[in-house]
Amino acid sequence: NAGVTQTPKFRVLKTGQSMTLLCAQDMNHEYMYWYRQDPGMGLRLIHYSVGEGTTAKGEVPDGYNVSRLKKQNFLLGLESAAPSQTSVYFCASGEQVETQYFGPGTRLLVL
Amino acid sequence: TQLLEQSPQFLSIQEGENLTVYCNSSSVFSSLQWYRQEPGEGPVLLVTVVTGGEVKKLKRLTFQFGDARKDSSLHITAAQPGDTGLYLCAGCPPYNNNDMRFGAGTRLTVKP
Numbered sequence: 001n002a003g004v005t006q007t008p009k010f011r012v013l014k015t016g017q018s019m020t021l022l023c024a025q026d027m028n029h030e031y032m033y034w035y036r037q038d039p040g041m042g043l044r045l046i047h048y049s050v051g052e053g054t055t056a057k058g059e060v061p062d063g064y065n066v067s068r069l070k071k072q073n074f075l076l077g078l079e080s081a082a083p084s085q086t087s088v089y090f091c092a093s094g095e096q097v098e099t100q101y102f103g104p105g106t107r108l109l110v111l
Numbered sequence: 112t113q114l115l116e117q118s119p120q121f122l123s124i125q126e127g128e129n130l131t132v133y134c135n136s137s138s139v140f141s142s143l144q145w146y147r148q149e150p151g152e153g154p155v156l157l158v159t160v161v162t163g164g165e166v167k168k169l170k171r172l173t174f175q176f177g178d179a180r181k182d183s184s185l186h187i188t189a190a191q192p193g194d195t196g197l198y199l200c201a202g203c204p205p206y207n208n209n210d211m212r213f214g215a216g217t218r219l220t221v222k223p
Contacts, residue, residue, distance in 0.1 A: 031209075040120075040215055041215060042215040043199070043213040045210060048209060048211075099144075099156060099159065100156065100211070102155070105152070105153055
């Protein structure tokens, strides 16, 4: 099992560009999450999904959109990237909210 | 202000020493989790504490959940360089049991 994988590993964007981060899990988990991690801030929840076809806002959802068309995939979109979105993005999945398995992260730099 | 406050923010000790890190909140949590994160990787779950006053042991790591379920501590006995990493506590606030919140973490360095 690959667990939780994230694509891409690293990306540089210019302000205003758009991109999609892909998260895939092969553990048949219902719950999936997108976080961002910034120095001194810990991880902050952007959006989450409790099952295929469902999404909900987390603590810091503004500027991001998500989709969960297939159970194994959770996509995070940035429609118009801003320098404030420079961060490390982590995806996680789990059978319940208390037990989350994290991917290796995507480093995003917005210039 | 963060829902979960962790202290200390940084901790550097020598191999063999004992240490305790703390996770505090003014809110009551149904459970708290502890994760460890190494550079360039995602966090890895260490333990979940559920019952007030609960103590869980994982080899040299001892986790305790406060009686009022507002705080937790992690004690490491005889720390080793392999314990180096960022220790994060996490939990869902009482108003949304899917909205996971993390503390900012304690960055531990254990020197040989």
